[in-house]
Amino acid sequence: MRYGKVKRLTAAAVAAVAGLSVAACGGSSGPAGDDKTLILWHMxxxxxRxxxxxxxxxxxxxxxxxxxxxxxVQDWNQIYTKISGAVQSKTQPDILFTIPDFTTYVRPLGAVRPVTALVEELDKAHTFGEAAKAPYRDDDQxxxxxxxxxVQMLWYRKDLMAKAGIAEPPKTTAELLAAAQRLTSGNQxxxxxxxGKNLATDQVLYSLMLTGGAGNFFTPSGEVNFDTxxxxxAITLYRDLLxxxxxxxxxYSWGEPQAAFNSGAAAMAIEKGQYLAPFEQESGRPASDLGCAPIPVAETGGKPGSIYYSNAxxxxxxxxxxxxxxxxxxxYVLQPENYGTLLNAEPGLFLPLTADGATAESWTSNQVVQKYRGCVDAMLEQSKTGGLFGFLDGQYVDSIGxxxxxxxxxxxxxxxxxGDESPEAAVKWGDEQMRTAVAK
Structure with missing residues (x-):
């Protein structure tokens, strides 16, 4: 069942946004190459990678x-304005990597082609999980x-936890806060x-919103319902953890928490699987010191979960x-013999979405995947309870982008x-901002 749709951008609004974007980008970001070259943008x-x-x-x-x-190669912090300018000037790439909420932003610009027949063909050949496909299906295409x-996990330094006398990773949000307080000592x-004002902060907060029972901030009809x-x-917890x-x-964005974690300046972090590959070299510690666990769950009204992205x-x-x-x-990319090359661009971060990809030797033979197989399997398990804002409970909220x-x-x-605002005031402000954004 699909519900929660809201009105798309009008043609006039698209033109206005695209016009501003051309000015912001300083003109065309046009692709190099000739008529036999396909331009691919990824972030x-x-x-x-x-x-x-x-x-x-x-x-x-x-x-x-x-x-x-x-x-x-593009930048997530600039891609929203850059792609609208490119579409306006008809210099958009032939292939654009995306995530579900970004797709809802790009589609109204007018250049995205439906790929229904291709997805169905690939599904028959390789078998996608439903969570991989669902966020990209709308209007029967x-x-x-x-x-x-x-998917995100709670990462923890087993060596630092042991020194603090903490035997097990926290399972609840109360335990998470208590562990963070106990692990804070001196320079650690x-x-x-x-x-920071970035997607990294959005993502970590949203994982804690999911496990705190606040993951779906839309009504069944697609209206904003953030002020709950x-x-x-969830915001109070995030404030206290900070x-x-x-x-x-x-x-901080993505790299800084990982650097603090690897250096021992921080004992825990919440992030995706990019923590695996560089851990030993950057921390100077053995692989056995890297721990991973599900995102802690609120004691009341919470449930297992993590932000989950099907990249496409x-x-x-x-x-x-x-x-x-x-x-x-x-x-070509999704053929099992080639798929591992894509996934191993960041082993552990990029997880397979197809049945044959999950068992493909091109992926499973990777040294990082083999060394941290326990955490890799834990991430695959965490994916089963993953979710993404705007796409929970069968929704497809067009305005989430x-x-x-x-x-x-x-x-x-x-x-x-x-700004030292109360969580209540900040959440009320966020609700108002969301309502204003979707009304434009």
């Missing part, structure tokens, strides 16, 4: 397809091809959390032949962290 900027994505692309191009692929999943903080006691409770986080957390690719080619070429590339594009959740965190 995975770390050098190891760029290199592995390029390896996958080089492998495909070596098969001598009619249309070869060229990657251009699929609008993106699922590629890989991401109990937990490292992001509090459960949301206030007191046990490094003093510069207001500038939209086809945006203006030319039918190029669109067919883009689909051929995506078919307008909310996530403004990082409203992160702004609520900042108001209690930097």
């Amino acid at each position: 995975e900027q770390p050098p190891n 760029v290199a592995e994505f390029q390896k996958l692309i080089d492998g495909y191009n070596s098969t001598n397809p009619e249309y070869k692929v060229q990657a251009q 699929y609008w993106a091809v699922p590629l890989y999943g991401m 903080k109990g937990i490292a959390l992001p509090a 006691p459960e949301t206030v409770r 007191k046990q986080s490094p003093s510069d957390s207001g500038n 690719a939209m086809v945006m080619s203006g030319d039918d032949a190029k669109a067919a070429g883009a689909e051929a590339f995506l078919k 307008k909310i996530s594009g403004q990082n409203v959740l992160a702004q609520v965190v900042q108001r209690v962290y930097s």
